[in-house]
Amino acid sequence: MATPMRDYILSVASDLFSRQGINATSVDAIVAKADIAKVTLYKYFKSKEQLIIEYLREYDARLWARLTEITAQQKDAVSRLYALVNGMLDWIGDPEFKGFAFINASVEFPQRDDPVHQSSLEFARTFRQMLTESAREAGLKNPDALALQLALVIEGAAITERMQRGTGAVENAKALAKTLIDAAS
Amino acid sequence: MATPMRDYILSVASDLFSRQGINATSVDAIVAKADIAKVTLYKYFKSKEQLIIEYLREYDARLWARLTEITAQQKDAVSRLYALVNGMLDWIGDPEFKGFAFINASVEFPQRDDPVHQSSLEFARTFRQMLTESAREAGLKNPDALALQLALVIEGAAITERMQRGTGAVENAKALAKTLIDAAS
DNA sequence: ATCAAATCATACTAACCAGTAAGTTATGTG
């Protein structure tokens, strides 16, 4: 059930999680920043773990919405793939970009049997499927391999750009992606 | 000062840090696994933070040693660059690979002013410099851009492979790297 | 055998953490 209060709590938590890291953000810190009672948080989320998973889910939904909006403006399938990749990379280049939530979460929760880790894996998979499908629709050669390589480049750009701002990771990733897509045409 | 005890403690800590994550590994857990007294750990490392930084330093040293060994066997500069990249990717493909320590650390400690974050940044930089230098020695075009793109591919492969084992990230990264190097010849 | 350094075990601190209990206040609907 989405209520204003629930959305508000989630937005505050998301902000702290992405800026300070998940493990470094205590429930008390979220409650203090949101200026609410702790009981209220636990009314909407049964545990911190659940809150983290909802954070990942919301992040995924936003990403999805953003990308469908971008691609919807394009006429042909190849342009859509280009828009997808470049839109992603533009986002990474934004100074406010704090890394992909699901990648960060999988690093902070590296144990395979951890529910948070499993959620992050799930979102990483849908991300790749989105690329695969787009490559297939564009009628390119080896859509699976192409999508994997594009995912690799995008994730690499996300890491590199976040660690060392303004060293050209995004521009180089764009050039790289263009080479890959052109070669598969 | 490197003593056997210090090395031993560091090796136990490194193992736990890389397998469970840094924040998820308590000093008590290290002490228990190593079967030593807590005081002994604090004799050699003045804080957990210092231990983490030494862990990153040792990881970097091992990586460096490994790569110089690999490249030393090659005769010409281009082969050395190939060996460097492929050696890195083979390592990533190893089932025991747990991600690059400095990338993981920068995610677990995302605050720019954190000493651990700064250390991880430093090691990421030397990694890239190693690639740049190798590309330059090989006499390739745009060594800086090439090194950045290679770093991007390698880091992307590390993330992708660690999250989804056996989906071909390493093989695709190798093919991608070869394309890049060939194009710069 | 003695002495010193290294390591040990146990116990403590002060802070933090996730989550719960209990009773209070505000708000809007019948």
Add this chain to the structure above:
DNA sequence: CACATAACTTACTGGTTAGTATGATTTGAT
């Protein structure tokens, strides 16, 4: 007005954490 709902405050539990204190035991060199 009465009632219900939602949020509040304060305080607590039980567990964990990094780091320290204290004194005992081992070890190796002279």
